[in-house]
Amino acid sequence: MSIVLLKDVRKDYPLGKTTVHALQGVELDISTGSFISIVGPSGSGKTTLLNIIGCVDQATTGSITIDDQDVSRMTDNQLTDLRLFKIGFIFQSFNLIPVLNVLENVEFPLLLMKKYTSKEIRKKAEEMIEHVRITEQISQRPSELSGGQRQRVAIARALVTSPRIVLADEPTANLDSETGAQILSLMKRINEQNNVTFIFSTHDPDVLKYANDVIKIRDGKVIERIKCQ
Template sequence: MPVLELKDVAKEYRQGRVRVQALRGINFRVDQGEFLSIAGPSGSGKTTLLNLVGCLDVPTEGSIRLEGRELSQQTKTQLAETRREKLGFIFQSYNLIPVLTAFENVAFPLELMRHLSRREIRERVEQIMEEVDLVEHMHRRPSELSGGQQQRTAIARALVKEPAMVLADEPTANLDSDNGGAILSLMWQLNQEKGTTFLFSTHDPMVMEYACRLVTLRDGQITEDERRNGHVPGSA
């Protein structure tokens, strides 16, 4: 069973009196463990697609299934629950909660899930912090961390609940190339080790280089869906 399946998905917006067809006839599926990048110029529909897949919005037409569950008919509360239980998000500008420490930021999604004990939460957070190499800094607040450290915290937060899929919107856009490369390398490594499915929206050639599948959008339609070997860190 695919992790994600989109059939004839369309999304139309109204901007004042003008109707904008952001996506039309989108069909594709994502399998478990894919490291997939959605590329395309500005206005091609990347962010809209990511929003639909991330349960932040619903399609005007078509069907989106996440782990076999139909999303297009879900209520707002059900969509919030799906985001809480099934999805991890990584944003361009990190979007950490500024008043919480790195540790607390990572623990936050687990606390929302409510079925874990404090000890389990602590163990899982400590483990993921070790994996993203932030143990030394985990009791600092975001303002006391560098951009790269903040994005690693965001990655830990996305992965700590072992989601069905991690959605990353331009995750390297605010980082210099060294930090961007390090972050991509980390996500690649986690994808390989844990088999977590990653779906990126990007214009960054480096991200595309890492992707083992590149879906290109133009004017709201898929123009190319290329499967590749992807980049193995250190092999370039």
């Protein structure tokens, strides 16, 4: 069953007097529970593709369906809600809220949902923190954590709302290889346990060991899709 469906998606950016064609007719069908890696050289359109799937950027033309919802004509508020309830983000630079501690950072998206009581929010956040194994740092602020610990918090924050899709733009780029491997195994474990779809861009060849689908992209076009299993 498709969780992400892209048809003839194009994205053009104006750059001075010229236009950059970041995506040129991308067709993509991603199934629920996939662990997909998007690879390609710099400037190939990986991040643009992730942004469009994550509803933080809009395609110039084409059709985008996320969890059976056509996002092309959604308002800003509708897109914000879609991100909140169905999509989790993991950033390269972690992007945690610096003045909140680990627990509060993980609680943050749950508070935005206005769906749970404060007790439920606390319980869900603590469970997720335990899941990513940073319980000992629960009261620490991001500045007191290592890079790996911060990325675990980011993963916990991305997953705590039980999203259908998690998008990660080069999640291991700022981590050493050992920590990067730990993070990837954590993501893989969650993918398998919770049936959450993971889509991430990477330059890291080791990542390919974990992915069950690899999408190669170049010059804004999907040039190859490799099934790894």
